[in-house]
Amino acid sequence: MINPARLSKNAVVKTISLNQVLENLENLIQSRLIGSKNGFYFLSGRDFLCEIRIEREKKAAQKWKKFLKIGKWFQAVPYLRAILASGSLALNNTEEESDFDVLSVAKSGRLYTCRIFLSFVASLFKARRTRYQISAPDKFCFNHYIVDGNLNIKHESLFNAQTYVNLKPVFIEDELFENFYASNLWLNKYVYNFRPEKMFVRRSVRPSLVLRLVAAFGEFVLNNKFGDFLEKILKKYQHRRIKLNPVTYEKGGRIVFNDDELEFHPRSFEAKALTRYNEFLKRFRILFSEEEKDSGLE
Numbered sequence: 001m002i003n004p005a006r007l008s009k010n011a012v013v014k015t016i017s018l019n020q021v022l023e024n025l026e027n028l029i030q031s032r033l034i035g036s037k038n039g040f041y042f043l044s045g046r047d048f049l050c051e052i053r054i055e056r057e058k059k060a061a062q063k064w065k066k067f068l069k070i071g072k073w074f075q076a077v078p079y080l081r082a083i084l085a086s087g088s089l090a091l092n093n094t095e096e097e098s099d100f101d102v103l104s105v106a107k108s109g110r111l112y113t114c115r116i117f118l119s120f121v122a123s124l125f126k127a128r129r130t131r132y133q134i135s136a137p138d139k140f141c142f143n144h145y146i147v148d149g150n151l152n153i154k155h156e157s158l159f160n161a162q163t164y165v166n167l168k169p170v171f172i173e174d175e176l177f178e179n180f181y182a183s184n185l186w187l188n189k190y191v192y193n194f195r196p197e198k199m200f201v202r203r204s205v206r207p208s209l210v211l212r213l214v215a216a217f218g219e220f221v222l223n224n225k226f227g228d229f230l231e232k233i234l235k236k237y238q239h240r241r242i243k244l245n246p247v248t249y250e251k252g253g254r255i256v257f258n259d260d261e262l263e264f265h266p267r268s269f270e271a272k273a274l275t276r277y278n279e280f281l282k283r284f285r286i287l288f289s290e291e292e293k294d295s296g297l298e
Helices: 018-030 048-076 111-124 158-165 174-182 185-189 209-222 225-244 270-283
Strands: 034-037 040-043 080-085 100-106 140-147 168-172 254-257 261-265
Touching (some): 018 034, 040 048, 048 111, 048 168, 048 209, 080 111, 080 174, 100 111, 111 140, 158 185, 158 270, 168 174, 174 185
Antiparallel strands (some): 034 040, 140 261, 254 261
16 A cells, blocks of 8 residues: 555545445445456456466465475575565466565675575576576576665665565564564655564475574684685675676666675666556546656666
8 A cells, every 4th residue: 555645735645444445345346346256356347357366376376385495495505694585476476487586685794605605505406597597487586685784775666665565584583574674664655554564474484403504504614714705706706797797787777786785687677667657647647746756777
C-alpha cells in the first residue's frame, strides 16, 4: 500500500478497517466493476489473470525447493552473514525461465572474499548465473551485496521499496534482520505502515551446525594479515573485471562497486516500470504530489 503522505495536498486520506475494505470490494463486484475468483480480485474481464497467478505460484513452490536445497550449503561460506531471496521468487510469481535473485550480506572488510567463496559454492552445484547467460532458470543471480557494518541502501524509489519490503530471509540472525530494516526507514515513505515480520516467513534453510563450523573455521584461518592481503587482491581483481566489462557503462541501469556495496543491475526494469505506473495513475486521475522517479539510474 502506498504511503498516504505521498498523495497530493488535495487528496483526502481516511483510515479504514479491513471490514470496510471487504465491504467495498463486494460492492464493486456487485456493480461488475471488478471480479473475484479463487480468492483473487481483478478488473472486470481480466479473470484469466487468476489462472496465470495460480500457475506461477505452483512454479514458485517448485523453485523454492531447488533454492533451499542448494541454499543451505551457503551457510558454509566464510564471512557470509545473510541470504535473502528477492525478485519474482520472493513474490511467488515466477515463470519457468526465472532465476533466483539474491541480496547477500557480507562481513564488513571481507566483501570481496565473501563474494568469491559464495560464487565458488554455487558453482560447485552448477547453480551460479554468469554474466554471459541471457537466461538462467533456477540459477543464483548474486546481483546485490551489502555489508553488515553499513546496511543502509541509498537508492530510494517506490520500485526499490517494493523490492526490499518483500525480501524473504533464507538465513539471517534476528538482530541483523532487525538492523537491516532499522537502517532503511526510508521504506516507510513509500509503503504505508510497513512492519517486517520475520517470524511469519515459512521458507528458510534449516540451521546446520556443521556448515557453520566450516564457515567459522574459514574465518579463523583468514582473520589475520594474510586475510587482509587476500581481500585487497580479490578487490583489485574484481574491480578490474567490472571496469573492463562494457555492460558497466551502458545507460539505463546501475553498477556499484565499493567497500560497502556491490550492485549489478546494468539493464534495470525500474525506470520502465515506474513510467507505466505514472501513466496508469494519470489515466485513472489518481492525484499524487509528484510523479514517482527512479532511484538515480545512470
